[in-house]
Amino acid sequence: MADARTDILARIREALKVKAPRPHLRAEPGDPSPSKAGRPWLPDGGETREASLTILAEQLAKLKAVLLRVPDRAAAAKALADLAGAKGWKRVASHSDSLLEEVNAALPCEVWPVSRDFDKRRLEACDAGVTTCECLVAQLGSALVSSRSSGGRALSILPHAHVIVATADQVVPDLADALAKVRAGNGGEMPSMLSFITGPSRTGDIERILVLGAHGPKELHVILIG
Amino acid sequence: MRISLFVPCFVDQLTPRVGVAAAEVLTRLGHEVEFREAQTCCGQPSFNSGQWDVARPAAVRALEVFRGAEAVVGPSGSCVAMMRVFYPQLLEGTPHEAEARDLASRTFEFSEFLVRRLGVEDVGARFAKKVTYHDGCHALRELRLKEEPRRLLRAVKGLELVETEEAESCCGFGGLFSAKFPMISTAMVQVKGGALLRTGADYVVSSDPSCLLQIGGWLSREGKPVLPLHIAEVLARRD
Amino acid sequence: MSDPKSIFLKDAAVTSADAPQRAFIRKALGGYYVNRDLQKARYRDWERARDAAAMAKWSAVNDLAANLEKFTANFERNGGKVHWARDAAEAREIILRLVRQAGAKSIVKSKCMTSEEIHLNDALEAEGFGVVESDLGEFIQQLRKEPPYHFVFPCMHVKREAISELFTQHLGTPPTDSPEELTMIARRHLRQMYVDADVGITGANFLVAETGQISITENEGNARLTAALPRVHIALSGIEKVVASLDDLSVLLPMLATAGAGQPMTCYNTFYSGPKRRDEPDGPEEFHLVLLDNSRTRILADPEQRDSLHCIRCGACLNVCPIFKNIGGLAYGTTYQGPIGSVITPHLRGLKQWNHLSGASSLCGACTDACPVRIDLHHHLLHNRRNAAKENPTWFDRIFHRSFLFVTSRPALFSLGGKAFRAFLPLLKKLPVPYMSAWLKTRDLPEAPAVSFRDQWKKGAGRG
């Protein structure tokens, strides 16, 4: 008997010998790519930086994420310190990054750096995770984090709150831009995880009533510099 | 224009007044209306039951019946959808395919014909009642008619049109579905009927007599005072 | 009798008569309709976006072999391992073997309908592996020992009181009527599970051929935790989930969220390519993907219904379906409920036993209008009916429709028959006439008019 892979691929080739009728769609297969064909019809992400920033702010507010706009790194450090103080955070986890080093500097609590083979239980006990991101998507209010640039997989999902520190030049209009940026930035090897985070964790599983913090962070704060 | 009236089989036998009203409105607008007596059933019940072999000869008959007619107009979104949308599929790959497409291009639902083809909205009707409109699913989703009947109703003198919450929900008729799965069909008409009743309308109007059979049948069984009325009947009224 | 049709008729009769439960479901969906419309309004053209989404899936499915080969090559280049499974049994065996090799003591799972399709949990439990569903809805359904009610909203039919009782019974927590508190109870309980589990099992929403990534869409964060903390990550996916390029997701991800849940974007859309890398602090050491056929190639072989493989399991067709809303998800008796389930289940489990689902539809078409990837759902129900009538004709149907054709092919006979029918209608209403008596149980029929339209016409009616 042939192996399953050979078998399944043979079944597929056999099945596709009969062509499906071309659907009546206002888009062509392949060229221009479906994504390019669809892009102009998706929600607007803003033509100018200012427009994108406005849309981003609106989207984040609707998602119940908190956006803090600050002029510079020093102000970001102060904003984060104030946030930690107000929330009474005792220990926050973060990852090594030059921007975060400055922004975390004023924190009034312990800053625990995740490193190789960190203790999961210890991370679970942290009040917040502070990370950078790859970009922010205005169109959807999403932040893209990656296992390479945002401290691995768990830091942005396990602690009770997630703080993203980003700069205004990281804001892109739409998802297609974000994906293009990922492709350009990572060359041949993608990070093992890339995650678009759109608001704090949520569920509607009980009577379709919205509850935040189902498993991931109950709070999402975005500190945007510039 | 010479208009060939397409009267669905159950309208012919159970609600002939709908056919009469449609003819009256078209005649009043100055058109010549004919009724080709060889017509019977379009074959939809068999088609929907999967009996395409049975539906095919019925469709071919209809092609013959309406051969040469300039415009075929039917007061039923569902039966018109059968001719417009499903005949070409049913007869695909047969020698009748081309004629099926041709008939499809000449066949119109009544309100569609008035508004889109004749460009008429005010047919000179008067009906001083509060009515709500039910979109039959075939008219709404196969023929994409939504505004046409509403425009006609808004032009009726004295008529107050109120929208229903579940305007786009199915009434649960679905042809033989209503009898093969009566419990589901009934649950659906309860939802639809409940929404219709909440509008406080005196009449529920539709372009689909089959939906009216279902909705009217349920309203009557429940002893509700709201009456079903076909849009052609409203447009024929001058009281 | 316990054939699927009899069970369906019995169950649907009970659920469709349960007015309070039906009202509960409609109310639960109320917020969805509002949010969906708000989000759709943000699209510059929703209909054209649907065209693009449909085209992305059409291109991928109609070039499935090449896309899968490209995907698997890239997936393995990224350090993952692909396993192919012809059917459910093979997929279960593969996963059991992987779990044994991992020496798993506890397994945490995030929502995966494909695993429901292959009855994975039963197989794992039969071998003594404990497995915990981490999606809140799935967790509740697991405790209730009940399959999902809706493949996106698994426990939407369960009231908070019942959930509170369930938690009290299983987790020993005090009763509460707050959805927030109930969610937090599950959160606290499940957190330990992620930390302790050695194997995490997830599904996949998309497989990206170009990059070898799998994409997982979720709101709660449980899939992210499942793929972050355990030492081994096993994903299970149907072969039809592949798309050609990463860019396709820029259309598909927002549309999935908007169509299915009325969101701009689902909370977490995560792409995985391989196990933890050297320069990363955490993540699984092993990453496996099980690719399942299980009759999908049978659907592929039917060009007319091939587009049902476009399905991105958003759930929109269920949310708008009057049948689903009135009989509920469990009455279907299928893994996939609602219109898409009625279309594909006959292919997955046999047309003869499952064609009744295609019949249980008024063909209203609300599903087809809702589908973000433009699957011709309600017409496929017609196609299933046609195929079933051809493959397994029933004598009643044949006689009924042939006699009807015999009469309607002869206008004089039709006219005569009509006359007789009208004359005897009052009597017929009292007799057990097939179809008519079913109708009359809950609805009246109008009084038959004395004269048919054709006879009135002859006398000049309708001409002023």
Ligand code: SF4
């Ligand atoms: S068939 Fe369409 S609407 Fe239904 S779940 Fe699949 S993608 Fe969504």
